[in-house]
Amino acid sequence: MTARIGVVTFPGSxxxxxxxxxxxxxGAEPVALWHKDKDLKQVDAVVLPGGFSxxxxxxxxxxxRFSPVMETLIDQAKAGLPVLGICNGFQVxxxxxxxxxxxxxxxxxxxICRDQKLRVENAETAWxxxxxxxxxxxxxxxxxxxxxxxxxxxxxxxxxxxxxxxxYLDRNPNGSLRDIAGITNAAGNVVGLMPHPEHAVxxxxxxxxxxxxxxxxxxxxxxxxxx
Amino acid sequence: MSLDxxxxxxxxxxxxxxxxxxxLKKDEYERVVEILGRRPTGAELAMYSVxxxxxxxYKSSKVHLRxxxxxxxxxDAMLVGIGENAGVVDxxxxxxxxxxxxxxxxxxxxxxxQGAATGVGGIVRxxxxxxARPVAVVDPxxxxxxxxPDTKRVLPGVVAGxxxxxxxxxxxxxxxxxxxxxxxxxxxxxxxxxxxxxRHEDIHLAKASGTGNKVIMYGxxxxxxxxxxxxxxxxxxxxxxxxxxxxxxxxxxxxxEKLLIxxxxxxxxxxxxxxxxxxxxxxxxxxxxxxxxxxxxxMRVDLDDVPLRDSTLSPEEIxxxxxxxxxxxxxxxxxxxxxxxxxxxxDVIATVIGEVTDGDRLEIFWHGxxxxxxxxxxxxxxxxxxxxxLARPDWQDALQADDAGKLARPANAAELxxxxxxxxxxxxxxxxxxxxxxxxxxxxxxxxLAQPEDSGMIRIDDTSGLGVAIATDGNGRYAKLDPYTGAxxxxxxxxxxxxxxxxxxxxxSDCLNFGSPEDPAVMWQFAEAIRGLAxxxxxxxxxxxxxxxxxxxxxxEAAIHPTPVVAVLGVIDDVARRTPVAFQEDGxxxxxxxxxxxxxxxxxxxxxxxxxxGGLPPKVDLERERLLAEILISASRDGMIDAAHDLxxxxxxxxxxxxxxxxxxxxxLVVPDGLDAFTFLFSESAGRAVVSVPRSEELRFxxxxxxxxxxVTRIGVVDGDxxxxxxxxxxxxxxLREAHEAVLPGLFG
Numbered sequence: 001m002t003a004r005i006g007v008v009t010f011p012g013s014x015x016x017x018x019x020x021x022x023x024x025x026x027g028a029e030p031v032a033l034w035h036k037d038k039d040l041k042q043v044d045a046v047v048l049p050g051g052f053s054x055x056x057x058x059x060x061x062x063x064x065r066f067s068p069v070m071e072t073l074i075d076q077a078k079a080g081l082p083v084l085g086i087c088n089g090f091q092v093x094x095x096x097x098x099x100x101x102x103x104x105x106x107x108x109x110x111x112i113c114r115d116q117k118l119r120v121e122n123a124e125t126a127w128x129x130x131x132x133x134x135x136x137x138x139x140x141x142x143x144x145x146x147x148x149x150x151x152x153x154x155x156x157x158x159x160x161x162x163x164x165x166x167x168y169l170d171r172n173p174n175g176s177l178r179d180i181a182g183i184t185n186a187a188g189n190v191v192g193l194m195p196h197p198e199h200a201v202x203x204x205x206x207x208x209x210x211x212x213x214x215x216x217x218x219x220x221x222x223x224x225x226x227x
Numbered sequence: 228m229s230l231d232x233x234x235x236x237x238x239x240x241x242x243x244x245x246x247x248x249x250x251l252k253k254d255e256y257e258r259v260v261e262i263l264g265r266r267p268t269g270a271e272l273a274m275y276s277v278x279x280x281x282x283x284x285y286k287s288s289k290v291h292l293r294x295x296x297x298x299x300x301x302x303d304a305m306l307v308g309i310g311e312n313a314g315v316v317d318x319x320x321x322x323x324x325x326x327x328x329x330x331x332x333x334x335x336x337x338x339x340x341q342g343a344a345t346g347v348g349g350i351v352r353x354x355x356x357x358x359a360r361p362v363a364v365v366d367p368x369x370x371x372x373x374x375x376p377d378t379k380r381v382l383p384g385v386v387a388g389x390x391x392x393x394x395x396x397x398x399x400x401x402x403x404x405x406x407x408x409x410x411x412x413x414x415x416x417x418x419x420x421x422x423x424x425x426r427h428e429d430i431h432l433a434k435a436s437g438t439g440n441k442v443i444m445y446g447x448x449x450x451x452x453x454x455x456x457x458x459x460x461x462x463x464x465x466x467x468x469x470x471x472x473x474x475x476x477x478x479x480x481x482x483x484e485k486l487l488i489x490x491x492x493x494x495x496x497x498x499x500x501x502x503x504x505x506x507x508x509x510x511x512x513x514x515x516x517x518x519x520x521x522x523x524x525x526m527r528v529d530l531d532d533v534p535l536r537d538s539t540l541s542p543e544e545i546x547x548x549x550x551x552x553x554x555x556x557x558x559x560x561x562x563x564x565x566x567x568x569x570x571x572x573x574d575v576i577a578t579v580i581g582e583v584t585d586g587d588r589l590e591i592f593w594h595g596x597x598x599x600x601x602x603x604x605x606x607x608x609x610x611x612x613x614x615x616x617l618a619r620p621d622w623q624d625a626l627q628a629d630d631a632g633k634l635a636r637p638a639n640a641a642e643l644x645x646x647x648x649x650x651x652x653x654x655x656x657x658x659x660x661x662x663x664x665x666x667x668x669x670x671x672x673x674x675x676l677a678q679p680e681d682s683g684m685i686r687i688d689d690t691s692g693l694g695v696a697i698a699t700d701g702n703g704r705y706a707k708l709d710p711y712t713g714a715x716x717x718x719x720x721x722x723x724x725x726x727x728x729x730x731x732x733x734x735x736s737d738c739l740n741f742g743s744p745e746d747p748a749v750m751w752q753f754a755e756a757i758r759g760l761a762x763x764x765x766x767x768x769x770x771x772x773x774x775x776x777x778x779x780x781x782x783x784e785a786a787i788h789p790t791p792v793v794a795v796l797g798v799i800d801d802v803a804r805r806t807p808v809a810f811q812e813d814g815x816x817x818x819x820x821x822x823x824x825x826x827x828x829x830x831x832x833x834x835x836x837x838x839x840x841g842g843l844p845p846k847v848d849l850e851r852e853r854l855l856a857e858i859l860i861s862a863s864r865d866g867m868i869d870a871a872h873d874l875x876x877x878x879x880x881x882x883x884x885x886x887x888x889x890x891x892x893x894x895x896l897v898v899p900d901g902l903d904a905f906t907f908l909f910s911e912s913a914g915r916a917v918v919s920v921p922r923s924e925e926l927r928f929x930x931x932x933x934x935x936x937x938x939v940t941r942i943g944v945v946d947g948d949x950x951x952x953x954x955x956x957x958x959x960x961x962x963l964r965e966a967h968e969a970v971l972p973g974l975f976g
Contacts, residue, residue, distance in 0.1 A: 011482070011485075011486055011573065011574060012395070012482050012485055012486075014395075014396075014397030014485075014670050015397070015670060015672075017671070017672070018670070018671060018672035021672055021689070022672075036572075050670075051397060052394070052395040052481070052482060052485075054482065055395060055480070055481065055482025055483075055485075056395075056482075057482065108976075110387070110390075110665050111387075111390045111391070111394055111665045111666075111667075112664055112665065113394075113663075113664050113665070113666060113667050113668060113669065114664055140669045142394070142667045142669060142670070144394075196669065198672065199669040199670075199672060201672075202672075204675055204686075204802060204803055204805075205672060205673060205674060205675060205686065206669045206672070206674055207669075
């Protein structure tokens with residue numbers, strides 16, 4: 001058997017189809033989930049994809065967080081369902097308080113799209129186990145509101161508990177505190193990051209690197225091993 | 228004023244109407260009266276005035292544009308030609324591709340962010356209206372001098388607007404150009420192009436047929452924004468004395484447009500749509516009259532049913548509003564319910580506003596009273612046509628006689644080096660990364676190549692690797708020196724750029740940006756450029772599938788350089804065979820393809836070093852272009868080259884520096900026999916490319932060129948971390964990178 005991984009489409013989601021492709025390329029079965037539908041269709045894991053859900057109006061992720069699908073998702077994530085939030089998905093996860101902190105506008109006030117160097121700080125989560133701790137990877141980044149912020153106590157706690165999953169290297173692209181690019185919850189099943197691993201899964205496409213594929217093989221291996 | 232009904236208009240022939248304020252000329256108004264056999268109602272006048280504006284009716288350009296049809300080469304690829312929302316081309320394996328470039332010049336000067344944003348929105352709706360899923364956008368941009376204070380207002384706003392809208396739609400931005408020239412100071416050009424993909428059987432057209440079929444408006448509510456935008460903004464020159472035109476610029480909501488895309492494609496997939504039209508310039512006036520005019524019957528519309536954002540709008544304003552993110556579909560009665568369900572799923576407002584009738588009239592009602600009763604063809608297709616006077620400008624001879632060959636050339640190697648640095652660090656030749664990194668080029672996960680590559684390339688089939696490429700080019704300096712040749716050079720460059728990446732050029736779209744058609748000199752430039760482009764397309768076998776004309780790009784007496792922007796679409800069987808610009812490996816051999824002559828008229832060198840524009844542009848040899856393209860495509864397909872870059876503005880040195888910086892690998896160059904270093908580096912002779920050839924492929928590659936009769940010259944090798952012109956100078960990649968990449972951040976960052 002293979003794992004079934006859901007991808008939620010909110011109005012304004014953009015990278016939902018790309019994420020489905022990445023899941024397929026990793027060998028798992030993508031399942032489309034609709035924001036108005038509370039039913040998660042018994043998937044084994046869920047990805048909240050990038051985009052501008054609800055146009056990022058009000059605040060990125062602030063409206064999607066109240067979608068019917070999120071009601072079920074929040075409960076199940078707390079019970080251990082693996083959830084990955086990419087970019088707008090990360091913003092939704094912080095708005096839903098599944099991950100601490102918040103995302104503000106980039107410090108330079110521009111949208112930025114670039115190939116970003118990262119360091120994998122935590123290779124123990126459900127979504128990062130196919131990396132090696134400390135591994136340096138390149139993943140495309142593209143966002144307007146990517147500046148991760150949290151109060152000092154939260155940041156210290158994240159550092160102390162090893163919950164900073166990814167850090168920007170070479171250049172902090174948006175002013176994120178402590179160069180944080182992605183974090184995990186304490187249990188390691190909920191991970192959020194601003195860069196887009198689903199855009200780095202094929203040698204010919206995008207930047208031509210496949211550094212993002214381990215996100216999807218990590219979860220697949222974990223799920224298959226558990227079954 | 229009480230409601231001006233058709234009945235009332237017939238009874239009150241002497242009422243004065245504000246036709247002049249709405250942009251109609253006296254004889255045009257008289258023609259409306261003649262067509263109707265009475266004075267028009269206020270609502271009819273609103274419709275005629277916007278639909279007969281230059282922007283919508285092409286009244287000054289039509290007589291010239293006909294050449295694109297008359298001279299169209301036979302092409303099996305053409306599925307839908309000029310006249311529809313966008314042309315459609317067969318790219319094989321059952322796929323059809325639609326693409327088009329449009330201008331949003333005037334609004335972008337008035338309000339850069341919204342002007343540029345809604346330009347993207349408009350072109351994308353044209354693509355959806357053909358039945359296609361949009362897969363990429365490109366943006367050819369022209370601004371005033373890079374260091375002019377107003378450019379600091381316009382450029383950042385335009386770039387943020389394009390990014391803000393396109394990024395939110397999830398469309399990768401893969402190409403386009405950015406050019407600075409003081410001739411665009413008061414008239415920046417913001418052209419927007421888009422590509423869409425569909426299966427052959429999914430092509431949709433803008434026509435209303437089938438009596439009883441329902442006309443459904445869906446998308447955003449209609450508001451007061453952009454009223455008269457088409458007639459007032461795009462059809463008049465700017466004049467400081469007139470009141471602010473800001474209210475005539477529309478405001479975009481990309482989120483709404485994203486929903487519109489998804490719900491339209493879902494309706495197409497369920498085959499619910501008989502005909503479809505987007506609402507752009509001239510809003511409901513345009514959509515209803517074009518749908519009815521293209522169809523077999525008439526149409527009845529109840530304006531009361533149009534969802535409004537502002538309930539105080541008059542019927543005339545509703546007809547003219549250019550509120551964004553609206554579409555109009557014609558749907559069979561039995562499928563209306565399902566159509567409305569899909570709209571509801573996506574939270575898109577949809578309302579039946581009318582139906583197709585068996586007559587041949589377009590009738591529009593307001594509060595039960597008939598306020599429009601016209602033959603839709605007279606509104607949409609039978610507008611005025613002008614044979615504007617044209618005259619070769621009296622300064623043209625003097626301009627061409629001012630030969631750039633006479634300009635002082637670098638006296639020694641040190642000067643040559645200095646000029647190379649000046650050139651690669653000039654705003655036009657500098658890296659545009661500061662701009663393009665504000666655009667998402669990864670979304671949809673199919674981007675094979677994006678700027679600064681020679682053409683943008685998108686995979687359209689995951690399994691077979693089938694892809695399409697697009698390049699846009701248009702050198703206004705060349706066109707100013709000789710509009711006929713300039714237009715052909717724009718075509719040749721875009722054609723070459725597509726071939727350089729390994730794709731086969733198939734078809735052309737254009738965006739023709741010129742000054743005022745009321746100036747005979749501008750009209751001559753326009754006529755010459757079209758003649759050049761039509762002749763060129765005929766010779767290259769690439770038909771023009773559609774396009775856009777933007778006139779009145781002029782402030783007072785000063786017109787912009789004639790700027791025909793040409794987009795060439797190509798196809799590649801397997802994107803794995805594409806060739807990038809960047810040097811890949813040390814030791815690869817560099818070959819120059821084509822002939823290098825002493826051609827500096829209109830060149831980047833003459834502009835940057837001497838601030839000069841004169842002489843003749845480079846010669847065009849389209850047969851040579853075709854041969855060069857064939858060689859480049861074969862070499863890509865058969866793995867004989869691993870990098871290629873077309874030579875255009877800035878000449879060979881510009882191309883080599885770009886390939887070196889992108890690949891992070893230097894080059895050693897040797898000036899070939901028979902050429903001096905200056906001409907070798909800076910000449911802008913057309914029909915050339917530089918390629919990097921693995922040693923194992925050298926013989927096969929040069930034999931192929933020799934057998935086909937393409938001049939091929941070995942000019943050096945990929946090597947080291949400098950661009951080293953042997954015996955002349957060397958510049959380290961760090962030095963070049965600093966000069967090339969610091970310019971735009973320094974100006975706008």
